[in-house]
Amino acid sequence: MHITQTLSLVATAALALAGCTSAPQQRFAPNEAPVVLGPAVRDNVTPMEPVLACFADHIAATRRAPVVIGVGDVKDYTGKYSINEGNAITQGGALMVYSALGKLGGAVSIAERFDPVIAERELAYADRRQLGDGKTHQLGGPNGGQQVPWLPYFGGSINKSDYFIVGGITELNYNINSGGAEFAVNQVGVKARTFSQSVGVDLRIVDTKSLMVVRTVSLTKQFNGYEVGLNVFRFFGSKLYDVDIGAKGQEPVQMGVRAALEEGVVRLMAAVTQVDHRPCMTMRPGGGEQIPTVPADQLRKVDNPGSAGDATVGGAVTSPVVQRGVAVNATGQGGERLTGTAAQVSFEFGATTLGGGSLAQLDQIAVAAKKGATDIVLVARDTENWDARKRDALTDQRIAAVTSALANRGVAPAAISVTWRPDAADTSIHRDGPGLQEIAKLRVGSPVVSGAATPASSSASASDSAGKGD
Numbered sequence: 001m002h003i004t005q006t007l008s009l010v011a012t013a014a015l016a017l018a019g020c021t022s023a024p025q026q027r028f029a030p031n032e033a034p035v036v037l038g039p040a041v042r043d044n045v046t047p048m049e050p051v052l053a054c055f056a057d058h059i060a061a062t063r064r065a066p067v068v069i070g071v072g073d074v075k076d077y078t079g080k081y082s083i084n085e086g087n088a089i090t091q092g093g094a095l096m097v098y099s100a101l102g103k104l105g106g107a108v109s110i111a112e113r114f115d116p117v118i119a120e121r122e123l124a125y126a127d128r129r130q131l132g133d134g135k136t137h138q139l140g141g142p143n144g145g146q147q148v149p150w151l152p153y154f155g156g157s158i159n160k161s162d163y164f165i166v167g168g169i170t171e172l173n174y175n176i177n178s179g180g181a182e183f184a185v186n187q188v189g190v191k192a193r194t195f196s197q198s199v200g201v202d203l204r205i206v207d208t209k210s211l212m213v214v215r216t217v218s219l220t221k222q223f224n225g226y227e228v229g230l231n232v233f234r235f236f237g238s239k240l241y242d243v244d245i246g247a248k249g250q251e252p253v254q255m256g257v258r259a260a261l262e263e264g265v266v267r268l269m270a271a272v273t274q275v276d277h278r279p280c281m282t283m284r285p286g287g288g289e290q291i292p293t294v295p296a297d298q299l300r301k302v303d304n305p306g307s308a309g310d311a312t313v314g315g316a317v318t319s320p321v322v323q324r325g326v327a328v329n330a331t332g333q334g335g336e337r338l339t340g341t342a343a344q345v346s347f348e349f350g351a352t353t354l355g356g357g358s359l360a361q362l363d364q365i366a367v368a369a370k371k372g373a374t375d376i377v378l379v380a381r382d383t384e385n386w387d388a389r390k391r392d393a394l395t396d397q398r399i400a401a402v403t404s405a406l407a408n409r410g411v412a413p414a415a416i417s418v419t420w421r422p423d424a425a426d427t428s429i430h431r432d433g434p435g436l437q438e439i440a441k442l443r444v445g446s447p448v449v450s451g452a453a454t455p456a457s458s459s460a461s462a463s464d465s466a467g468k469g470d
Contacts, residue, residue: 023036044258045295046255047259048103048262048263051280053103053298054299055104055277055280056107057107058302059107060107063305066107067272068109068111069110070165071098071114074096074166076091076168078170089199089257095114097165097203098114107304108273111161126153127153130150132151137152139152171199176198194227197253199220199223200218201261202218203265205272217268224250225251344377344378345358345379346436348381352394366411366444371445372445376441377432377438377441379432382436384437395439411445
């Protein structure tokens with residue numbers, strides 16, 4: 001009976017403890033184990049929310065165009081690492097700085113510089129005429145327009161930044177101060193302890209054009225923690241009781257790091273916007289005050305003047321007019337060159353055959369040649385950098401390919417002349433638009449001055465004579 005009573009007491013205690021620590025659970029599908037449900041997702045607020053909202057309002061009140069800010073790497077330089085728990089400090093400092101700028105709610109503009117991989121890939125696809133949007137686009141040119149399935153890129157779509165922020169988390173000091181008391185009589189005791197630690201962050205804001213550091217900040221944040229407990233370990237009669245009751249808590253370290261980075265962002269932005277941040281700093285909660293649960297963007301009271309690059313006419317903000325010129329990636333596809341009116345015929349890297357777009361361009365050139373002289377520039381990728389012998393041989397083959405294609409379209413080879421090609425001793429890259437270089441220039445449809453050019457009907461003779469030209 002004694003054993004039965006003991007087991008009953010243990011079971012009752014276990015049920016009581018389970019009731020104290022119970023959490024709601026839900027089974028999402030038959031035969032699955034139930035999942036413990038926790039609190040809902042919320043805005044990640046910090047003590048700096050009122051300060052960020054106040055400072056953003058002050059910037060917006062100036063009615064100046066927002067400065068454009070980029071963020072570089074903000075690393076963990078503390079070197080503190082635990083084999084069981086990993087890095088003691090967040091590795092996402094740059095992401096926290098981005099979020100801090102975002103909490104300014106559009107009072108400043110943010111330029112992505114930390115991870116532009118996707119944008120760079122899409123620009124590369126556009127440059128190779130591989131990027132589309134499911135529509136056809138009209139390209140203009142000196143010899144008429146052309147419908148293309150790829151997305152024309154007109155250049156200049158990436159906005160420049162005015163400044164960028166870099167830095168790091170540089171300090172993590174454990175147990176900089178601790179204290180407490182412990183008292184026990186006959187293996188019955190109580191204890192209480194407090195402890196503190198701190199982190200430090202160092203940030204700087206840099207002028208993008210000059211790379212001159214405009215302002216630096218060095219901030220530190222202290223964290224407090226506590227531990228209390230009651231312990232009973234003794235015999236009562238013939239029974240041994242071991243009871244531990246206690247609690248332990250500490251201010252979240254990573255939230256403190258975020259708050260320190262946010263304050264650093266405010267101070268750096270004050271330097272480049274010429275807006276005093278000090279009146280807003282009085283809004284930080286302190287001395288045990290509760291942290292506001294409303295995010296900064298919902299505390300804003302002043303509307304932003306507009307996005308970067310907007311123009312103000314009569315007090316109203318208007319979007320800038322984009323000058324749509326010739327597409328950068330339209331070379332060899334019916335569009336004019338950015339540097340002249342000659343038609344471009346492009347070759348892919350190391351290729352001597354003409355693609356479909358270049359053949360379509362030659363159709364237009366053949367029609368135009370019947371009306372008058374037409375200049376052609378043969379272009380290739382600027383990543384080509386052959387030795388002189390291979391370059392000349394490749395140029396001969398490309399000129400021959402163009403001559404043959406035009407002959408098939410009714411243009412006599414004798415009407416095609418080489419007006420320029422690199423000299424054998426010329427090793428420079430003659431650029432013509434983003435990602436392209438000129439490899440030869442031809443004239444179609446009219447004779448040239450004697451001695452100034454060479455007929456392209458024989459590619460070998462063209463190489464010999466044009467190599468000595470201008």
